């Protein structure tokens with residue numbers, strides 16, 4: 001059975017109709033490159049119910065120097081450093097291609113100040129191709145030095161600055177590198193966030209065995225994959241206890257069962273990240289596995305957490 005288009009798996013997310021609850025994590029699936037590699041087969045069997053694009057910043061960025069990846073026994077560590085064409089380049093070159101995908105488009109943006117985030121939100125506010133915006137708040141605010149997503153006060157001020165700029169759903173992508181993630185989620189909700197997504201990667205480091213120096217060009221990196229799944233589950237559960245807005249849960253999902261567990265912990269949607277690097281069609285498989293588990297007469301009891 002295919003999950004796509006099956007009314008039993010359809011889900012409403014902030015007013016956006018989705019065929020099933022599985023989407024991609026930002027930056028883990030290059031739909032433009034995949035279209036070139038797989039042609040129309042990608043469009044006919046698109047693996048996700050919505051597409052979240054890689055983070056866009058106001059100015060173009062080269063990203064971090066290599067090496068950018070380090071494989072872990074149960075995951076991956078990245079230090080990609082936000083390479084992207086910048087807002088103008090995205091609007092001119094990427095948006096037309098991404099708008100042709102057969103699913104709603106969510107654009108992930110990051111600013112290094114509240115003004116930059118406001119510029120990005122305003123730029124997409126009137127674009128009909130864009131269904132929702134995801135605010136990546138994992139970077140330090142250049143004005144305060146604080147990581148925006150680590151501090152409830154920073155998030156509250158950010159949201160009150162950008163909320164009036166658009167009617168589109170605003171999703172705040174929470175960082176797990178914060179002492180009180182539910183408090184950050186609650187501050188976002190109070191100032192008008194429509195949803196939160198979590199977890200982003202967890203800060204880690206690897207040393208070059210020959211030199212003892214940091215392996216990654218960016219010194220530290222973000223850990224993802226199976227290694228973080230239990231942490232994601234705990235954080236989704238604690239954020240679900242704190243807020244009433246929908247949650248996109250992610251972190252180490254490679255099976256329908258893992259998606260079902262995040263939904264049981266309070267997520268409305270589940271995002272697949274690292275697993276898509278191994279298998280670009282993983283999203284479709286996970287959605288089908290999830291649908292089979294939920295539909296089975298003797299399923300193991302996963303179900304939404306009453307939201």
Ligand code: RRO
Pocket residue numbers: 027055078079080081082083136138200201222223
């Ligand atoms: O580009 C990156 O290095 C990156 C980003 Br913006 C992010 O949000 N999470 C991550 O693990 N890497």
